[in-house]
Amino acid sequence: MTIITPAINNHSHEEHHDDGSKNLFGFWIYIMTDCILFSMIFATYVVLHKHVYGGPTAKELFSMPFVLKETMILLTSSFTYGLAMLAVNKNDKTTTILWLFVTFILGAAFIAMELHEFSNLYHEGHSWDRSAFLSSFFTLVGTHGLHVTSGLIWMLSLMVQVLKHGITPKTHTKLACLSLFWHFLDIVWIFVFTIVYLMGAI
């Protein structure tokens, strides 16, 4: 890849090595701040989850088989993204697109299931303004869902970029950043699954 340097060269030395490692580390730091964000929403849920204001409890509202399915789908999508990254590292454009696509479908299925759950709750009257429990539930699970949705949009964008430009240092770095994001979302879900759904069912 030839770089046409402008007459006034302000590039630092590292940039000519097309190394995305600083970008990736910076993105990791962002992920760390996102952990803090989620942890506080979790803490809020833990404080408020028994405050049902006369309404139904977690145990009465959540379907465990449904949640297990959702969980397995998201977990599998984290695995398939891993397979996508293995293809990226081998500069295999076709296999990369394939596994990104599979990951996307799984992620979209997860969101569809979640929207279905939310819609049912809402239409049965168990909406976020019903009680502190439900407010904190929708905030926590909804924030996670928004993150997943953003990831899906980002994934589509990267699939287009890879189709158009192939696997370049730039697209490689971007895919690596999305991989941190996507794996992180499954890790947060471990705790949503455990603290919201499993604890709710005990």
Add this chain to the structure above:
Amino acid sequence: MSNLHHNSGSAHGSTKSYIIGFILSIILTLIPYYLVVNHTLNMQSAYITILVFAVLQLLVQVIFFLHLSGDSSQRWNLLAFIFTLVVLLILVVGSLWIMWNLDYNMMDH
């Protein structure tokens, strides 16, 4: 393009590590799930058990999916992660303590 493989920001997995991570995660999900839905344990044991399994699965996914390790290429990532955990523990434990304390002091004694 070969310098990509010396990209110190990312560690690389292998098919094997992803498969191991995936299978372990499935197991670490199913065990607490069935313990809970079958009401196998008493309440307190159940709470502790599922939290332990959650932490174990966190570690599995951080190691096998995120490739976090003590390797020189991962050292700054690991440091940032540990620091985040420290801050997080202070925030979460501190908040829960404060709110529990508030709740307790507001009761009719």
